[in-house]
Amino acid sequence: MPPSKPLVARTIVPRDFYLDPPDLVAQKLLGKLLVRGDMVGRIVEVEAYFGEADAASHAFPGKTARNDVLFGPPGHAYVYFIYGMHFCLNVSCEREGRAGGVLFRALEPVRGLDTMARNRGLDATLVAVLTSGPGRLCQAFGVTRDRDNGADLTSRKSDLQIRDDGFLASDVLVTPRIGISKDTERPARFLLADNLFVSKRGV
Numbered sequence: 001m002p003p004s005k006p007l008v009a010r011t012i013v014p015r016d017f018y019l020d021p022p023d024l025v026a027q028k029l030l031g032k033l034l035v036r037g038d039m040v041g042r043i044v045e046v047e048a049y050f051g052e053a054d055a056a057s058h059a060f061p062g063k064t065a066r067n068d069v070l071f072g073p074p075g076h077a078y079v080y081f082i083y084g085m086h087f088c089l090n091v092s093c094e095r096e097g098r099a100g101g102v103l104f105r106a107l108e109p110v111r112g113l114d115t116m117a118r119n120r121g122l123d124a125t126l127v128a129v130l131t132s133g134p135g136r137l138c139q140a141f142g143v144t145r146d147r148d149n150g151a152d153l154t155s156r157k158s159d160l161q162i163r164d165d166g167f168l169a170s171d172v173l174v175t176p177r178i179g180i181s182k183d184t185e186r187p188a189r190f191l192l193a194d195n196l197f198v199s200k201r202g203v
Contacts, residue, residue, distance in 0.1 A: 013162045015154045018074035018093040022048035022100040025093040026190045031169035034107055035161045036141050039115050041107030041131050042167065045191040045198040047177045049090070051099030055182040059099035070099040075154040079138075079145040086135025089143050091153055091162070105189070107131040108197040109140075116140035133199040 013032060018025055026048040034041045049057040051070065058067045058080065069078040070092050078090040078101055094100035109116055109130050116131065117124035120139050131137040138144070143160070153162050173193040176185050178200060191198045 011164045012154060012156060013075075013164055015073065015075040018091065018154075019095055020093065022050055022093050022102055023188055023190075025091075025100075026102045026188070027169075027172060029091075029102060029104075029162070030172060030190060030192055031167040033110070033163045033165055033167075034104065034137075034141065035163050036159055037112065037115070039112030039141055040110040041116075041137065041141070042110055043104060043106075043162075044108045044195045045104075045106035045189070047103040047105055048188040048190070049101045049103065050188075051094065051101075054186075056177065056180045056184075056186075057099070057101070059101070063099070067099070069150050070101050072096060072150075074100075075152060077143075077148045077151040077153055077160060079143060079149040081145055082135070087138040087143055087145060088134040089138050089141075089148070103134060104137060105134050106191070106197055106199045107137050107140075108195060128196060132197050 026046040029043050029046050032043050051057055051059040054060060059070045063071045069076050073096045074093045076092045078092055079087055082088055089104045090101040092101055109127055113124050119142055131140045148160055151160050152158050171193040173191050174187050175189045176187055177189045
């Protein structure tokens with residue numbers, strides 16, 4: 001299935017979009033576009049994390065120097081390093097002082113596939129694996145903690161943004177989160193059903 005072509009996406013998703021609880025923000029993010037330079041990917045899989053009330057959240061122990069972005073204003077990038085190999089990208093949500101976040105698990109590549117492939121050291125024809133996983137999409141988009149942690153995704157001055165091209169997500173599948181060891185049964189993973197670019201289809 002070829003990547004869907006977005007309309008001109010001039011509208012940056014505003015800060016008040018992220019004021020809702022993480023599960024609502026996660027569902028609203030499906031179909032939006034992650035944009036950096038010439039690279040555009042449609043968000044097709046996300047997971048919600050519920051701050052200090054969620055044992056699987058980085059905010060569960062309370063505010064620290066590592067996780068303070070999650071407690072800050074909504075609409076900012078929270079980036080962490082995992083398994084000594086991969087970066088993962090999240091966006092903060094809820095009002096300031098109340099931690100919440102949404103993890104980006106997979107994108108559907110739309111534009112800038114050559115750049116994504118070069119960043120990943122892959123052939124551009126391998127579209128299905130360019131951004132199908134949190135570590136893969138960060139590598140494809142050049143996301144690192146040093147470069148992007150705390151970036152304001154709602155700012156026109158930021159080179160990493162989330163935009164809206166009018167795409168309406170339908171047939172959303174809800175499952176438990178994957179790749180975690182705590183609070184594993186919570187239904188907080190949201191994906192576009194039958195999309196070829198999610199990290200694990202049918203899971």
